[in-house]
Amino acid sequence: MSKQSLKILVIGPSWVGDMVMAQTLFMTLAEQYPGCVIDVLAPAWSRPLLERMPQVRCAIDMPLGHGALQLSVRRKLGLELREESYDWAITLPNSLKSALVATWARIPRRSGWRGEMRYGLLNDLRVLDKQRYPLMIERFIALGLDAGAAMPAVLPSPRLEIDPAQRELALDQLGLQVESPILVLCPGAEFGEAKRWPEKSYAEVATEKLSQGWQVWILGSEKDRDGCERIRGELPVALQAECKNLAGETALAQAVDLMSLASAVVSNDSGLMHIAAALHRPLAVVYGSTSAEFTPPLNSNHEVVSLALDCSPCFKRDCPLGHTHCLKQLPASRVLAALDRLAVIEQGAEVQS
Template identity: 30%
Template sequence: MRRILVFCLPAIGDFVRCHSAIQIIAEKFPGQPIDVISSPIAAPLTRLMPHVRKAWTVERRHWTLPLRERVHLARELRKENYQAAYLLTSSTKAALVPWLAGIPERIGYPRDLQFGIVNRLPADWWRAMVAFGPRKTRLFEQVCAIALLGRRPAEGTTLPAPRLLVSADELGNWRLRHGVDPARPALAIYTSEPADLRSWSVDRFLSTARDHVGRGWSVWLVGGPRERETAARIQAQLPEVVDFTSTPDIAEAVCQIAASTVFLGVDGGISHSAAAVGAPCVLVFGSNRSYPHGPVNERVTFLEPPVSTPSWVKGTSAVSEERVYEALAATVRKYAPQFA
């Protein structure tokens, strides 16, 4: 048996994108156990990820673990008898762990010159050390390149989009617990925090929520601690909205999104999760462009400033409420016509 460990990125959106690489690895080694290692905030998503057996967690982001903790983790990993480790993060601090654990095959790009610590390099690995051309490589493509060992996908094939699966039973149980009527349309809104340039105006979120409440929709505010301030401001002016930002973990938030009719959000990990679970999404982007940073799933509509927008225009202010209303209406007509 070839046990495989995948070192994933810690942020929620980056972790979701790592599932594309996991799917490629699972196809190459069918039936073999695949475990992942990531942050406590992202790890709950593994129970929704096909092909993943279990998750290890590292408390500190960017692998800033003291050497003693890294040695302890390596000892625990050694007990699992992993045969290969895919390093989707290029951190040397992360690469030390599978080396200390004695995992025979350690696959990744040596961006921090970890030669020897990383002992299997993708084809043409040296190209990743130098910037070529004006286009920035997407993280989605980078993690897939490691899983493919630097080889191009076969002719006519596409890289798999990330997937999160919520079972019908789990969805039904969630609706029962919260008294949600599946016959009533629901708009899930992810705002991020007000200080984040990636967010949209609170007043515009409020206007959109009020418009949908006025047409008989349920409106749910989803997210976590960073979104609670905005959720409280919206709910203070529109008590009909439901605030789900006290959700215990990200997997619960994905259930909320899967139960909604359409999702409206901005650039962030929750939006990547919404796209991966297959929710029809309208995503507002700003100075972070959608091509390098956005989800690659099919049911996503991106709204962003024109390419010609001056560089000093930051954030998402150039995306108007009218564009969002039109995009939401078109998305509902396409994916939930019974509520159009």
């Protein structure tokens, strides 16, 4: 089988940030096997992300939700995919069930980390050395290389493409303008409260930038909407009109396109943080219960803001000590200073270009 005709099916992850980081694998495969075909089997919500990754030919919707077994549905999908005659399947999740479809599709080479006792399902079974691959993207990329092969000298960074026409449509539909600098806030985090910087702190950052003549867009899901509205409510009344709460108002595709217009982004460690990084926007990320040592933002123009307390990172959804000092004691001034430094770097880059 020539590299040019190689057909690869990737069974993708179930979280926004992980799917963005998975682009590093797609980029590695496209580099290693020029002309190869890469299709990705993943939850339907991820289609807008995959459509913005030029390495991916096709997004195939996984008809099951996260955690659902439903063997008959997985078997039916595997039988349907036999017609594609894939040469290689790469399974990114570590669950047993995630390896079933490729087996039923009779894909000759099936790669993945050992995970949940997947002997027989994966015939290119790798044993993860966490010391050798400390980053999640290294664990993804390694599955696209021969076992034991060296990592690329320079690790790729995700880069999402945007749709200018759809972006203009979203601006029109939401009544947004781009004449003044845009600060995008991403205060949500699916994982839990221990990853969420306080709403009052976000409001302090927003107030300062609004007073400098910026505008603020707050992005998030429908479940983030009330919290985002509380941020807006913390602002001086005279400034609230320049702050738009877009949580729950945008589809994922629109959020990606709109975020590409950001002059700067402030985010928790979240899926939207990884999208901002993949759009290479100036980005200040607040870390509390988690660490940038495993899933850092992958753009060069970012700054991590953390107190680095002795009790963090704990990687818990809720603070086991009950105080969440790692976030509550982190002042807005630290984030504002990071934004100032990022602005200087951005201005220098513009001058050089």
